[in-house]
Amino acid sequence: MIAQTGLSTDDPIVDIGGGASVLIDRLLDRGHSAVTVLDIADAGLAVARKRLGERAALVSWIAQDVTAWQPPKDAFSIWHDRAVFHFLVEDADRVAYVRTLDRGVSVGGYVILAPFALSGPERCSGLPVRRYSAELLQAELGPRYRLIDQKLQTHVTPVGNRQDFIWCLFRKTPTSAAAEP
Numbered sequence: 001m002i003a004q005t006g007l008s009t010d011d012p013i014v015d016i017g018g019g020a021s022v023l024i025d026r027l028l029d030r031g032h033s034a035v036t037v038l039d040i041a042d043a044g045l046a047v048a049r050k051r052l053g054e055r056a057a058l059v060s061w062i063a064q065d066v067t068a069w070q071p072p073k074d075a076f077s078i079w080h081d082r083a084v085f086h087f088l089v090e091d092a093d094r095v096a097y098v099r100t101l102d103r104g105v106s107v108g109g110y111v112i113l114a115p116f117a118l119s120g121p122e123r124c125s126g127l128p129v130r131r132y133s134a135e136l137l138q139a140e141l142g143p144r145y146r147l148i149d150q151k152l153q154t155h156v157t158p159v160g161n162r163q164d165f166i167w168c169l170f171r172k173t174p175t176s177a178a179a180e181p
């Protein structure tokens with residue numbers, strides 16, 4: 001979906017809750033030059049930094065709770081979140097998350113959200129989650145975000161558990177009025 005946006009490798013991208021994920025390695029492999037990884041747990045980020053070695057210096061690392069983060073306004077062209085938003089089971093946390101996202105994503109920018117699907121597990125890492133369809137995610141983001149694409153993906157964990165994710169690609173429109181049909 002990142003490639004699907006058609007944006008250039010200079011466009012700023014943030015991986016929310018990236019932790020020790022290898023997405024950042026793949027982005028650097030592809031020449032992305034403006035990449036940020038945020039995670040509430042610095043331990044996860046430290047694993048990624050160590051793995052990347054010298055290349056870690058090419059990345060902005062932020063150890064913070066996304067719901068309390070104040071990103072620079074319009075700072076990112078792509079917001080990527082795999083398996084983080086679904087942990088926000090409290091309404092206030094989701095409202096804070098969307099406020100942060102809306103501040104950080106530029107107009108015309110893209111939002112990729114991949115929480116557990118309605119057919120996915122009820123818990124993740126032992127914690128309760130909220131499960132989503134594209135329509136439910138759309139309701140969380142509001143009309144300013146236009147759904148471009150969605151895909152159901154079954155992820156098989158290293159211990160063989162099946163986890164259904166719903167991947168959604170949204171684009172931020174200039175105003176909520178512009179999002180109306």
Ligand SMILES: C[S@@+](CC[C@H](N)C(=O)[O-])C[C@H]1O[C@@H](n2cnc3c(N)ncnc32)[C@H](O)[C@@H]1O
Pocket residue numbers: 016017018019020021038039040041044064065066067081082083084087124125
């Ligand atoms: C299930 S892991 C997913 C990691 C990675 N995105 C992936 O797909 O492999 C969830 C990650 O979100 C982080 N996380 C959970 N709540 C968070 C929050 N409120 N703010 C920032 N990161 C959070 C965790 O520390 C963890 O690294």
